[in-house]
Amino acid sequence: MRKITIGMVILSIILIGMVIPAGFSGQANSVVITYGETTHANTNYKSDVDSFFKSQSNLDLSNAAEKIITASDVNKIASTITGRTYDSSEIFSSALVNLKENADLKVSVDKDKITTITGDMYLSALKSAGIKSGHVYVTSPVTATGESALAGIMNCYEEATNVKIPETVKEAANKEIYTQAEVVEDSNASSDQVSKLVDDVKETVKKENVTDHQTIVNIIYNYTVNNNINITNSSIENLANSIEQIQNTQGDINTYENQVSEVLNNTSSNSNNFLGGIFG
Structure with missing residues (x-):
């Protein structure tokens, strides 16, 4: 390990x-x-x-x-x-x-x-x-x-x-990073494996609008089996908590993006091109 x-x-x-x-x-x-x-x-x-x-x-x-x-x-x-x-x-x-x-x-x-x-x-x-x-x-x-x-x-x-x-968005994103670091340190999974796992599961959870914790756990577990990733049940639980937290912030993310759009609408064309690139 x-x-x-x-x-x-x-x-x-x-x-x-x-x-x-x-x-x-x-x-x-x-x-x-x-x-x-x-x-x-x-x-x-x-x-x-x-x-x-x-x-x-x-x-x-x-x-x-x-x-x-x-x-x-x-x-x-x-x-x-x-x-x-x-x-x-x-x-x-x-x-x-x-x-x-x-x-x-x-x-x-x-x-x-x-x-x-x-x-x-x-x-x-x-x-x-x-x-x-x-x-x-x-x-x-x-x-x-x-x-x-x-x-x-x-x-x-x-x-x-x-x-x-x-x-809420900051806390969820920080939790995501810290949880991934813990999983890498406490298992034989590589950083790349854990990163791809989280990215793919987040995409599935967002696409299917999953909010149930046990369903997220099952998605992660199935992913680890299908991709031969060896992490503990505790790590799966922690990842599920992190991804669930991210999913639950989608409303706040949308509000944030709308606020940024308002800023863009009130900037000059040069500023709009720049900021529009950051937040697309």
């Missing part, structure tokens, strides 16, 4: 939304970088992170907006995810958010450093929240599991539109 400790280096881009400067909404040419304060204070760590971003994004980062994420920032979110409290020597992970790219949503994860959460897991959870475009890059100078990233990424999109994502 593979075991990855959810410890001091799990943190990935908590509170990205805090990095976007006031007045950003509607601008298409902004790139934002967040640095964990431990990384920012260490020249070698920061250089490693910047090298990854440059090589992956092919962007000139000299004009990118920057934000240092502190332990205080992280603890506001981490306390609800892992129950851990972190100090200023434990904040490593970093992210680049490129809002110039307004085609299909993309997430590029440094697989050498982010050990559990895959790009597909982030994609699935972000799409659950109604976010469908932009390009996010995730890395760390030291190994990290990555399950704490999602809340910050969603905050980034909140800042871009000045429309708040409902807390």
Whole structure:
């Protein structure tokens, strides 16, 4: 059984939304970088992170907006995810958010450093929240599991539109990421297997408008059998709870998307093209 400790280096881009400067909404040419304060204070760590971003994004980062994420920032979110409290020597992970790219949503994860959460897991959870475009890059100078990233990424999109994502939607998406991480750590299933399982089951549940918990459990169980995925009954139950929670937020997601549409209708044509790409 593979075991990855959810410890001091799990943190990935908590509170990205805090990095976007006031007045950003509607601008298409902004790139934002967040640095964990431990990384920012260490020249070698920061250089490693910047090298990854440059090589992956092919962007000139000299004009990118920057934000240092502190332990205080992280603890506001981490306390609800892992129950851990972190100090200023434990904040490593970093992210680049490129809002110039307004085609299909993309997430590029440094697989050498982010050990559990895959790009597909982030994609699935972000799409659950109604976010469908932009390009996010995730890395760390030291190994990290990555399950704490999602809340910050969603905050980034909140800042871009000045429309708040409902807390129910945030909680459901965060639960999805954390549950997948737990399943990967506590079973022999790979991250890719768990990600595809969740994505496919969510699609079935949404298409068939399933709200009954036991029916969702049965769908997951049948999927694991048909695809030879070995996870425990407890993991199936936890995944069912997560997917049920997502299904139950569809009304809030629809309300959110309608609010975003109102913003689009009141922006200039340039802003409309940009934001229309993010939320399609």
